[in-house]
Amino acid sequence: MAANPHAEHLAELLEDLNEPQREAVTHGEGPLLILAGAGSGKTRVLAHRIAFLIYTDQAQAGEILAITFTNKAASEMRERVERLLGHATRGMWLMTFHSACARILRAEAARLGYTRQFTIYDQADARRLAKRSADACGVDPKRYTPAAVLNQISAAKNKLIDVDDYRAQAASPFEEMIGEVYDVYQRDLVRMNAMDFDDLLFRTVNLLELFEEARERYRETFRHVLVDEYQDTNHAQYRLLQLLAGGGAPPQRGRDGGAGPAYSGPVGHRNLAVVGDDAQSIYGFRGADIENILRFQDDFPDARVVKLEQNYRSTETILSAANAVIANNRGQIGKKLWSELGQGDQIQVRALQDEHAEARYVVGEIQRLVDEGASRAEIAVLYRTNAMSRVIEDNLVRSEIGYQVIGGTKFYERAEIKDAIAYLTLLANPYDVVSFTRVANSPRRGIGATTLARVTAHATAMDVSVWEAAASPSRVPGLGSAAVKALGRFMATMAELRAITGAPALGGEGDLDLEDQVAQPEPDAGGEDAGPAGSVPIAELLEAVLAQSGYIEALEAERSIEAQGRIENLEQLVEVGREFDAGEGEDTLERFLQEIALVADADSRTDDAGLVTLMTLHNAKGLEYPTVFITGLEDGVFPHSRAIDEGGLEEERRLFYVGVTRAMRKLYLTHARRRAVFGAQSYGMPSRFLTEIPGDLLDEGSDGGWRPGAGFTPSLAGRSETVWNGGGQVKASRGEGTGTTSFRLGEDVVHAAFGDGVVTAVEPDGVIVVRFAGDGSERKLMAEYAPVTRR
């Protein structure tokens, strides 16, 4: 028998790999670049490589850091590796950049002036904060929306430009203005012991640059670093990898003060394996820098480069189309994808009159395919923007075809869920002003905006946490006696809840008026943290929060269907907590909050259910389906008009390339002559990407395509609906008689997309509010236009 006790496994591991795949898997130490075309088995190669490293004793599980793009991809990877290794992957760091950074920062928070309970703000929180900062700087919100301002700040952070650098190099009044807001915004974050998504990366880079000890420790810990989707890394992520694995280009700017110890000490181990495809770089808008992959060989001149060009997914027709389209981009790394799967079917291209006709065509085809024996789970419908899912949903519901939508509105964005999370966040992080203001008056307790502003201003002025400021309301200047009382009661329950977490008590007690109490030792200031702030089951804590805060009570008092729906959502959240409690690892509150902050909706995708999948093209990255529909192929929609204006055409083309290459056997491309955008009709030419596909690969339908006035008649089983009325005024007729458009409170209704619901409010101008039974969501609808009918 061979010396290696795993010899048998090893042979098996390499068995079904093609030559370049095997080369990538068995590559030893040193930098490795895997250029993996779409469908060339890159996930497989990564998983096999991890298993190989372990079987050949080049690494222990705990010495591997494998970065994926989504949590979903991480758990899929974990499963695959477990299957290969035949045992658990305990200790292996297999997660997203953001999760890995959050985990490192928890451990090292004190060094950066944070506590380990720091809050992670999602985009919505960050935007709210950016708005506040912009207001404080006197920025005209009409001229510069908070989102635009935040984008600028985010872009700077992704490039590792801190406030001082930014202000120093500001070259226009606009940039000076942004610099000012950036300054305020960042100070607020620090004061609140909070980080936004970008900070997670930026702060980790700071940590590793400033503290040699930490840098060396993590370098030693992660002997092998593997990165998936490398083409979508931004500069901060790039820098992080350099710091962890060493090598790479020299730092771009020394950080003042610290005299930049960045590159003293041993050069890293340089065991960095990255996998990517420059043709699939689609996240430039959020700072991804395609140059990272294009320049990998400059950074590591001795890097082994492996190209995976055999595609195991798609027919030759589909690949030819993809190759032809992407050839219109400049500066690609040469790759020629090929497949042994045969020509296959032609690509179906259809022109429809409007988005309704398009949706009917798509759903009609789905119906036909399913009748012919296809599984719904084999079909995906892709679109450029989330808003485009609505019409397709309508039609799927009418045809009674089960589907799932990935992305769009998320569970964790619902108000009641955000409220509940904010309570927990405030319990963990007493500095969190955003959570405090969110929670203080919900349910209503008579703590209004003015009171909140006074409390937070006082906290800032006295340099104490909001918690402390609020806990001694009588010391806040300008508060009326009613406000003092309300705050006192609120903070008393918060203190009780905090006691449940096991964390030490904080701040002033009720109405003690001792002046020197402010000087009392502050447990959260420095390194030592709130002690064993864990060990309470999250589900229990959450139930206590919801009960003692009066949140549930207030909802029950409403006695409305929508309140009932909210309560059910909250019960679901408690269930999430219960699952977390049952999982492995210490169940600390911080860890729970971190996990929740970093989950994406794409993570909730299921494969096995008999459901058609609807999602944006971005969300489709990394997935494959036997049948794929790409809708909305009009100039202005896809490519998106904003991308056309801002020179993002190549990225749009790569996005189209990603979409096309998701398809295994059948590909449908549709465009509408006319489409409602913001409720107004707009007319669009067929997408330029369509014309980039060689004609012989396309089947444009027996009809020869769209002709003015004629209209395409989809092969719909049931009735055919007339949509085009020739005059330009368009209104989709619904199958069921709508009857009158007036609804009454409490009436049972059916919505084409959302199913059964009940009218919970009737507003002026024909707006009704409906709470839907399906998901408990509540929506405002235009009674006259929305596809709702009385049940």
Next chain:
DNA sequence: ATCCTGATTTTTTTT
């Protein structure tokens, strides 16, 4: 402090 109403804006894409 809270509710109501009308105006404005939203749609790129997401960790």
Next chain:
DNA sequence: AAATCAGGAT
């Protein structure tokens, strides 16, 4: 078509 926001009324 629908969500968010600001300003004004109660």
